Amino acid sequence: MAGLGAVNKLTDEEQQLLQNASDLVPVLREFGRRIDEDRHIPEELIQKISRAGLFKLGTPKKYGGYEVSIRALIEIISEVAKGNGSVGWVVQIINGNNFNASLLLDSEVLDSIFKHEEEIRFCSVLQARKAIVRKTEGGYFVERGLWGFGSGSKHATHALLNLMDPKAVQENPGMMLAVVPMSQIKIVDDWYTMSLKGSASNSLEINNLFIQEQYVVVQDQEFINKSSSMLRQLQGIDRYKPYANVISSLTTGISAILGLARGALEHFVDSAPRKGIAMTIHRSQAEVGHIQYKVGLAAMKVESAHLHINRSIENLENHIKNGEPFSKKEFAQIQTDIGYAAMLCTEAVDMVMVESGGSVIADSNPLSQIYRDIRGGANHALTTASTCLELYGRILFGLPPQHVLTISAAPLLKD
Template identity: 70%
Template sequence: MSNLDVRHQLTNEEEQLLQRATDLFPVLRKFGQQIDEDRHIPEELIEQLAAAGLFKLGTLKKYGGYEVSIRALVEIISEVAKGNGSVGWVVQIINGNNFNATLSLSPQVLDLIFEEEEEVRFCSVLQGRKVDFQKVDGGYLVEQGLWGFASGSKHATHALLNLRDNRSVKDNASMLLAVVPMSEVTIIDDWYTMSLRGSSSNSIQIHNVFIPDKYIVDQSENMYTNMNVLSNESEHINQYKPYTLIISTLTTGISAILGLARGGLEYFVETATRKGITMTTHSIQAEVGHIQYKVGLAAMKIESAHLHINRSIESLEYHIQKKQPFTEKEFAQIQTDIGYAAMLCTESVDMLMVESGGSVIADSNPLSQIYRDIRGGANHALTTASTGLELYGRILLGLPPQNLLTLSYRPILTV
């Protein structure tokens, strides 16, 4: 049975990391406007996040990281996003990518990467816009490649990029992932948006870059190899490898959205006890019946979203423990859970915006920033509710999936 109280499921170290994220809340809120105006996170704040260990949540202990559980990752990143959506998004993306790179790359390649940098931070784009490459002796030559949107690009050391683009994924949905140092990447300054302005989700490009074979992961081959890892308990991390795509869904979108909704509710509750409603006789918003109703409904939507997220995590943990592949329906249900959770969180903030009066439209109003950021987060391909609901409906109706993530994983799903 899913439970909203996750404290008893976190280790002491994970609770300490969660507390460090909580302690940064005032600093994150203070930098809110500057982050939006600069369209990236100030370096002094990056340093504070790094000092708190918040870029190493998904990094293996052997490389100086914390190797936290998926559940802890969601809770800690959610706490960061309560303070600022852009920061939460970047922390989420870097940790999710670091964890997923660990599951995808060989130990030898990981050793090389982590020896080169004091702190490795991956950005990623899992579908190229246009990529022209060819297989050559010893690797791949990318003649030209364009990807968007690479969240956290200005703060990353490496990029994890799918060499298959919009044209080729229709013929082959599995990913051909390449590790590229950011020194080989050009960041295009094109992230001018209403939402998550400080996430540095710029387009990136490379031109005539040679990528050695050892830095390439062919997912179509890797998935079958990883299924054989189910019976191999020589390394703790191995148990996660067959579930890399599910873990990508859980670690690269929903945590920040959950945190933004939680932050929006907390801010609204705080201000409702000291402001009235213009053009009425109500001097305290919190004493008005329809406000109480909306706060209760918003809270239930957020808590329901958390339950859906927890159900997905429990499903993942069950399959890992039993060393079982997912059925197609189970895989689709997790994707749908995440999109539906994002929809519930967005709806909760929408309701609170409506009840916040005219002052909420100011850029400086924290709820205004939360509203903009959660809207952008919920539009991410992995958290778009309509895509997930269509997928789940198709599976329930006995139709083939339309979702590329499900299609790429389909060869090793059970009926």
């Protein structure tokens, strides 16, 4: 199920990290109920993930990480999510944030962060619920700020927080991303949910904190104009810098959703031959025609999702390689590919849930946990299909975009 040519494009090191993730899948499944009951990932499991190198996928090599490709990041994290959705979500968030932090922050700032910890793990929230922030000499003073949802915050060393709340974003689409050590943040224990229970996506609170200017990246029009003018001059990983926001859609949104759908399908295919259908003479679901049809259709949905994800990666990589700006349609297509892929994965899980009988509603049934987790993941702002499809429709109609990522990227787009 990890096929369609993607895995063949991974380096030997990336293949080994993918194998490390595969080796952890049975262990993650054993921890499933405990993770949900504890509402976070047990420390012993965090250590296993760390020893497997799975928190350093998006960390630059100069800081001891693997700096894997975006394609490898998605394949490896989706494999983790096959074992457990909450773990996949946290591994996804931390690696995506580590990658994006390495793009956004100056090398001096990165040096100061990574030299103090053996393993840096960033959580993030890309819009404040409420933020009262004053520009002061040498930095910014946060009188009060509240952010939700801080996925993985319990296991993070730092947070990457947008100091702008909804009102500020509506007035000036963009971001003011601040790096804040978790020691300076209060984690509000309010993550009581039906979905991704173990992701520790608690709210984060800051009161009366000064943040030095070098630890804040203001992604305003001046920032984007400067980035767009340098498209052809940037080299190495720096070529990704102008596209950091849209890269977030790929690195912190879709991987776990894809893995959950793959895991649901594998579980159903493995269980169906040994399971009958209540109130019928059928002894094996696998022998029933309409279930064979549903499994085939569900599998095609997951594989189609993978194809859309691969297309978005290829479109992004080709533009970055050539230093070329996107058209609005090309840029919107990347965002829509991700939202549409999330929708297809969710539909696939819905289909196998329907055919799983009444026992599937038990908390102990793996499909029940997958169903809850993928529903929460697909509702994330970066993967909500309705928002992404509206964006694509607006562009096709020649209307201005409504999505903040596309609006803020205007200087990077062709007229």
